[in-house]
Amino acid sequence: MALREEKKQQTRQALIDAALQLMHDGGGFSGLSLREVAREAGLVPTGFYRHFPDMDSLGLDIASDACQTLRKSLRDVRRRVEGGAAISDSMSALASFIRAQPLHFEFLARESAGGALPLRRAIQTEMRAFTNELADDLGRWPAFGKHTAEDLFMIADLVVQAVIHLALALVSRTLDESEEALMQRTEKQLRLVMLGASIWKPREQAGPG
Structure with a gap:
């Protein structure tokens, strides 16, 4: 159970890091799409929804x-x-x-x-x-x-x-x-x-x- 929670936190952090890096490389956060953030984090879009609704x-x-x-x-x-x-x-x-x-x-x-x-x-x-x-x-x-x-x-x-x-x-x-x-x-x-x-x-x- 502990390992599962740790993996979940790592994936959540990967999405945050991906969004921040994409924002830094390009425009503002509002210009990012869910799909590109998920792709940058190594996930499919459905994987994003396991951590954030939008x-x-x-x-x-x-x-x-x-x-x-x-x-x-x-x-x-x-x-x-x-x-x-x-x-x-x-x-x-x-x-x-x-x-x-x-x-x-x-x-x-x-x-x-x-x-x-x-x-x-x-x-x-x-x-x-x-x-x-x-x-x-x-x-x-x-x-x-x-x-x-x-x-x-x-x-x-x-x-x-x-x-x-x-x-x-x-x-x-x-x-x-x-x-x-x-x-x-x-x-x-x-x-x-x-x-x-x-x-x-x-x-x-x-x-x-």
Whole structure:
């Protein structure tokens, strides 16, 4: 039974890998057909249906797996350290994720902008969950303990947008600067965001003038 389940997981992963590679070699995910994905994975079309009901389901699974893996990696960093150390470690974790799964992030980048509506919505939902998790964690840090939930979400959103920009640059094949320089610049940006946010007072708390 264990061997059967392992074989099933291997075949499922083969379909995911085939779809990602075909997307990378050609157009977007929406341009792929079920038949070519199955053929790339070494299956007949009926073999595809044993794992996914359709291509939309395959795309949603890829998005969910990629986002949740990245979120867990960064969440683990934030639970271990805070402040500047969390920023540095998060940058390293992000770079490691992209090196290990470049096609997954390329998929997220492409489909979040030009994919089918259900897939775009799924990725947006995952990114919002990413932001909500970060906002919750920031609220437990002493520097942000007095910020409102709305403020924390705003700060987290700024961080997430910077991280996404970095990730897109890292998967680009036309970098104008080295990976090290790009990482350092983004880390400085995030430190600036965190420093400014830690001393910023919401309008209702600010003094006269």
